[in-house]
Amino acid sequence: MIEFGDVDSIEQFCSFDRSLINAPGPCVLFATPGMISGGFSLEVFKHWAPCEANLVTLPGYCVAGTVGHGLMSCKTPTKVNVDEDTQIDVRCKIHQLSFSPHTDAKGIMDLIKFLEPKHVILVHGEKPKMADLKERIQSELQIQCYYPANNETVCIPSTHYAKADATDTLIQSSLSPKFKFLQTSSRENSDLGSTDFRAKSLLQVRDERVVEGIMVMEKNKKAKVLHQDELLVMLGGEKHEVKFAHCCPVDVRSLQKTQTNDLSSGDLPHILKKCSLLHLLFAKLSNQLTELDIQDCRQHLQVESFHVSVCLKDDCPHRTTDSTPDKETIYFCCKWSMADDKLAWKVISIMKNLNASVI
Structure with missing residues (x-):
C-alpha cells in the first residue's frame, strides 16, 4: 500500500505545469506514458530520479527496451x-x-466462449503470443481467428445484409471503371479436318474497380454508406496521411559506356541528370509495370502516389547513405504514401538495377 500522507484532499489535484518540476514541496504526478518510454513522464523522470526522497510507481507491465522495464529488472x-x-x-x-488494463489468455477465452462470435480479431499484443492464442481459439473453440499487422486489411465473409443509402459522393467515386487487359491465347484449326493448329491471341478485359465506404448507423435513422472524406467532415476531424521519402543512389557507370564518345566523362553525369535518366527510368518502368499508369511529367515521374525526380541536392535530408557523392552516382528522390509502400520498393528495386538495356 502506498500512502500519500502529505496530500490533504482531492481538491489539490490540478493540471501540472512544467514550471513546477523543480518546485520545492511534495506532490503526486500522474504522467504518461506509464512505461516511461518518452513524453512527459520521461521528462519529469530525468529531474526526479536522482533524488532519494522521490518515488516512481510503474504499471504492472512494461515493454522490453523501455526505461520502465529497465527499472523493474x-x-x-x-x-x-x-x-x-x-x-x-x-x-x-x-x-x-x-x-x-489488459486481460490474459484465460480472460479472452472466457469472453469468447460467452459471446460465441463467428470471427475473432486480435489487435494488440506480442506477435508470438497472439499466434499461440489464435491457434488455441481455432482448435478449442472452432472459431476463425485473425491477428493482422498494422495497415493490413482483413476480409470477413458475412451472410447478414443491411439496407443502407449511399451518398452522392460515394457513388461519384465509383463511376470510373478500372479496366485490366489480359492477353491470352488459344489454338484453332487452320482448315477443317486438318491437324495444323494456329495460335490465336485473345484480349480479355476486366473491370476491377472496388468501392470502399463506411457504414454509419445513427439512432432512429436509416443506415447510410459514406465516402471516407465525408466521415471526417461528419466527425469534425482532420485527415492525416503518412508519407515516406527515400533518396536512392544509382550507379551510372554502365550508362556512360553506351553514350557517345563526343562527351567528356566530366560532362556526362550532368547530361544524364538533365536529359536522359528520367526518360530511361520511364521506359524501364513502362516495360516492367505494364499494368500501371506511369505518368511522365517532364521534371518527375508519377506512379499512383509514388513520385520520383532526379535529386541535385548534396545535402538531401532523405539520403541515408554515408558515402560521399561522386561523378558515377546519381540520386533519385522518391516520395510515396503508405498505401503504395510495396509498389514504391518495387520501383526502387527496378531503379537500382537501372542500365542501358532499354535505351
Missing part, C-alpha cells in the same frame, strides 16, 4: 540509459503497481 540505486547520449543515476524508490 534492476535494484536501485542504478544507472539507466534513457537514450544514446543520456544516462541517469537513479536513486529514487521504485514501486511496481499490480495493475494492467
Whole structure:
C-alpha cells in the first residue's frame, strides 16, 4: 500500500505545469506514458530520479527496451540509459503497481466462449503470443481467428445484409471503371479436318474497380454508406496521411559506356541528370509495370502516389547513405504514401538495377 500522507484532499489535484518540476514541496504526478518510454513522464523522470526522497510507481507491465522495464529488472540505486547520449543515476524508490488494463489468455477465452462470435480479431499484443492464442481459439473453440499487422486489411465473409443509402459522393467515386487487359491465347484449326493448329491471341478485359465506404448507423435513422472524406467532415476531424521519402543512389557507370564518345566523362553525369535518366527510368518502368499508369511529367515521374525526380541536392535530408557523392552516382528522390509502400520498393528495386538495356 502506498500512502500519500502529505496530500490533504482531492481538491489539490490540478493540471501540472512544467514550471513546477523543480518546485520545492511534495506532490503526486500522474504522467504518461506509464512505461516511461518518452513524453512527459520521461521528462519529469530525468529531474526526479536522482533524488532519494522521490518515488516512481510503474504499471504492472512494461515493454522490453523501455526505461520502465529497465527499472523493474534492476535494484536501485542504478544507472539507466534513457537514450544514446543520456544516462541517469537513479536513486529514487521504485514501486511496481499490480495493475494492467489488459486481460490474459484465460480472460479472452472466457469472453469468447460467452459471446460465441463467428470471427475473432486480435489487435494488440506480442506477435508470438497472439499466434499461440489464435491457434488455441481455432482448435478449442472452432472459431476463425485473425491477428493482422498494422495497415493490413482483413476480409470477413458475412451472410447478414443491411439496407443502407449511399451518398452522392460515394457513388461519384465509383463511376470510373478500372479496366485490366489480359492477353491470352488459344489454338484453332487452320482448315477443317486438318491437324495444323494456329495460335490465336485473345484480349480479355476486366473491370476491377472496388468501392470502399463506411457504414454509419445513427439512432432512429436509416443506415447510410459514406465516402471516407465525408466521415471526417461528419466527425469534425482532420485527415492525416503518412508519407515516406527515400533518396536512392544509382550507379551510372554502365550508362556512360553506351553514350557517345563526343562527351567528356566530366560532362556526362550532368547530361544524364538533365536529359536522359528520367526518360530511361520511364521506359524501364513502362516495360516492367505494364499494368500501371506511369505518368511522365517532364521534371518527375508519377506512379499512383509514388513520385520520383532526379535529386541535385548534396545535402538531401532523405539520403541515408554515408558515402560521399561522386561523378558515377546519381540520386533519385522518391516520395510515396503508405498505401503504395510495396509498389514504391518495387520501383526502387527496378531503379537500382537501372542500365542501358532499354535505351
